[in-house]
Amino acid sequence: MQKLGIAIVGAGMIGAVHRRAALLAGAEVRGVAASSSQRAREMAQSWNVPRAYRNIEEVVADPQVQVVHVCTPNHLHRPMAQAALEAGKHVICEKPLATTLEYAQALAALAATSGLVATVPFVYRYHPVIREARARIAQGELGPLHLIHGSYLQDWLLDPASNNWRVDPVLGGASRVFADIGSHWCDLVEWTSGERFTEVSAAFDIVVNERGTHTGQSFTTPAARSTMQAVTSEDVAAAMFRTNVGTLASLTVSQVSAGRRNRLWFEINGAKASMAFNQEHAERLWIGLPDQREEIFVRGPGAGSAEQRRLSMLPAGHAQGYSHCFEAFIADTYRAIDGERPQGLPTFEDGLRSARIVDRVITSARTRAWTTIV
Numbered sequence: 001m002q003k004l005g006i007a008i009v010g011a012g013m014i015g016a017v018h019r020r021a022a023l024l025a026g027a028e029v030r031g032v033a034a035s036s037s038q039r040a041r042e043m044a045q046s047w048n049v050p051r052a053y054r055n056i057e058e059v060v061a062d063p064q065v066q067v068v069h070v071c072t073p074n075h076l077h078r079p080m081a082q083a084a085l086e087a088g089k090h091v092i093c094e095k096p097l098a099t100t101l102e103y104a105q106a107l108a109a110l111a112a113t114s115g116l117v118a119t120v121p122f123v124y125r126y127h128p129v130i131r132e133a134r135a136r137i138a139q140g141e142l143g144p145l146h147l148i149h150g151s152y153l154q155d156w157l158l159d160p161a162s163n164n165w166r167v168d169p170v171l172g173g174a175s176r177v178f179a180d181i182g183s184h185w186c187d188l189v190e191w192t193s194g195e196r197f198t199e200v201s202a203a204f205d206i207v208v209n210e211r212g213t214h215t216g217q218s219f220t221t222p223a224a225r226s227t228m229q230a231v232t233s234e235d236v237a238a239a240m241f242r243t244n245v246g247t248l249a250s251l252t253v254s255q256v257s258a259g260r261r262n263r264l265w266f267e268i269n270g271a272k273a274s275m276a277f278n279q280e281h282a283e284r285l286w287i288g289l290p291d292q293r294e295e296i297f298v299r300g301p302g303a304g305s306a307e308q309r310r311l312s313m314l315p316a317g318h319a320q321g322y323s324h325c326f327e328a329f330i331a332d333t334y335r336a337i338d339g340e341r342p343q344g345l346p347t348f349e350d351g352l353r354s355a356r357i358v359d360r361v362i363t364s365a366r367t368r369a370w371t372t373i374v
């Protein structure tokens, strides 16, 4: 069978993650586009791929490319994904799908009418124990839900010398921490619990008021100190939600919490039992029970729901993590292109759902009022 030809647009940290996952899923990387032609040439050489595209027009004109992976800063998602869909290419577009709700709506509509596969990497859905939690909740193991709570905390922007394109609303969008990582939490919790947030009351705060002008790479050592400039996007946010069946939920997000590298955590309390998940210890699902009982479900191919077993690529005790989630997501996207319907594949519809929540969260934070989401 002929290999799927793909192009990667954007050669930063996440572009490299896409490339690795695409190779493991059996695709052929035809070429790369980057922030400049020079950088594209360097990356094409380093990745040993035939084409260094100068722009999106060259990418979509390449007949060998069937899938475009959009891994650019957020403000470029819409034009890049739109160009790819209009040229008849399948698209995997990084989150947030777009920097405004209107753009996300336009992309989701275009994807729906095109008949092409268009997905967004809400990859935490691919932790096997998340599949287990979703299956157990759907079977009623928790009973009616009483409360949902959690946080998504990082610390890579704690140092005022750290900066990044995400901090600039022109490149990242009006919301930073909520759109970047609160979006993951909301997607994951809605998908796992089966309930949808229908209203929100949110507040944002900027706690590092000035940052160095020199933009550093995320997750590397902070940039050297330079002239300072005012920060206008939120470092921390708190949100309360109500779901469609009235369950109360609360979320705290931050990119300035020392010692928390990528800690997405949630707990769901039901009438019969509770469940908790921590992304930094993603091999285990905690199940809390009445009468001084608790259980730990350990990831592995030997037990649990069908989806948990499907995504357990390694035996129990042989740690799987973020990279495996990404690989499974990309492999499922390619399966969908092949005509299969993998469960839980996050599409542009999910990207749009996320954009709607982010939009309502921003409105609530600005107006200091409970705001309807649906």
Ligand code: SOE
Pocket (backbone or CB within 6 Å): 154, 180, 181, 184, 218, 262
């Ligand atoms: C940076 O905050 C980031 O890379 C996000 O952009 C990703 O979506 C998240 O998975 C990890 O952190």
